[in-house]
Amino acid sequence: MKVLMWIASLVLVIGLPFVLVYHIQSQERHVVYDDEQNGLNDQIVIKISHVVAENTPKGLAAQRFADLVEQKTNNKVKVEVFPNGSLYSDLDELDALERGSIQMIAPATTKVSQLFPELNLLDLPFAFPTNEAVNQALTGDLGQDLLEASKTDNVIGMAFWNNGFKQVTSGLRPLVKTEDFEDQVFRVMPGKAIESQFQALDVDTEEIVFNLTYRNLENGTITGQENTLSNIYSKKFYEVQDHLTISNHGLLSYIVLMNRPFWDNLSSDIQKAIQESMTEVTAWNLEQAVKMNDQALQKIEEKSDIKVHELTDKEKREWLNELSIVYEEFEPIIGKDWLERVPGITE
Numbered sequence: 001m002k003v004l005m006w007i008a009s010l011v012l013v014i015g016l017p018f019v020l021v022y023h024i025q026s027q028e029r030h031v032v033y034d035d036e037q038n039g040l041n042d043q044i045v046i047k048i049s050h051v052v053a054e055n056t057p058k059g060l061a062a063q064r065f066a067d068l069v070e071q072k073t074n075n076k077v078k079v080e081v082f083p084n085g086s087l088y089s090d091l092d093e094l095d096a097l098e099r100g101s102i103q104m105i106a107p108a109t110t111k112v113s114q115l116f117p118e119l120n121l122l123d124l125p126f127a128f129p130t131n132e133a134v135n136q137a138l139t140g141d142l143g144q145d146l147l148e149a150s151k152t153d154n155v156i157g158m159a160f161w162n163n164g165f166k167q168v169t170s171g172l173r174p175l176v177k178t179e180d181f182e183d184q185v186f187r188v189m190p191g192k193a194i195e196s197q198f199q200a201l202d203v204d205t206e207e208i209v210f211n212l213t214y215r216n217l218e219n220g221t222i223t224g225q226e227n228t229l230s231n232i233y234s235k236k237f238y239e240v241q242d243h244l245t246i247s248n249h250g251l252l253s254y255i256v257l258m259n260r261p262f263w264d265n266l267s268s269d270i271q272k273a274i275q276e277s278m279t280e281v282t283a284w285n286l287e288q289a290v291k292m293n294d295q296a297l298q299k300i301e302e303k304s305d306i307k308v309h310e311l312t313d314k315e316k317r318e319w320l321n322e323l324s325i326v327y328e329e330f331e332p333i334i335g336k337d338w339l340e341r342v343p344g345i346t347e
């Protein structure tokens, strides 16, 4: 008995410090970051998850938004940005937002078009003739009305950001005529408007998450893809593709979504600071998108032997002829009133 008691005391003496240290460390792991010594319970954390590189129009806008919100709220709000799909992939980020594991995402509009069908109109082929028309649409009445339509109990649309016009690349052959799409297997983002465009061109498609696209282009599972120049550059798709066509055939814009219960619970002061930051960053992002795509093309041409073709107006019309069926398909999905607001390239 004495021996047993002696062993028990020994275990207690040796074990207790370990238990205490573990307890303190695990408490520390759960402490919220707090620069300014604000009360721990008062600090608000916004986690933003996105899938692109930091040096892209969306990556930079997210970081700028984080800095501005912290500044304007005097660090009462801490914004943590998780780029490159490091927290959630494009497949998971909407679910994570809806259940409140993160507070903000900025997915390509097509990726949430099942939830908000009106957004399909931003992904229709040749819907916008110029960057100015895009900016006007995203920040003007059309954008405002689309944001109004983009609300559920769990998410709320805050703004549209942009990445610019999409281009196409291929490892098989130059893409100039619509027949050149024959036998191609394209990586596409999810979304009905995009699916029907490629169906109209007779292209097989694979919905592959953004950050696995390079690998699939490299190993030949897919022969091509569509994306903006800044994404083609920052994810190095140009290294594993031989042909790039500047087609400007579609738009890659983002809807910034916030978790709605989180948003509704914020004080009006904090909401105001967030909204002001969003407006500032949105204006900045729209300018950056255009600049960064121009720079990306230059860098792609400097760093690779990829052959670049810019579609002529005549070639664009030929593509649009082939793709116009998509507009007919979408009339019942989006509604005639919305469709009439698409400027199209004839203007």
Ligand code: LMR
Pocket (backbone or CB within 6 Å): 051, 052, 058, 090, 107, 108, 163, 189, 209, 210, 227, 231, 252
């Ligand atoms: C893609 O999946 O190609 C894009 O949506 C990535 C992005 O967010 O720009």
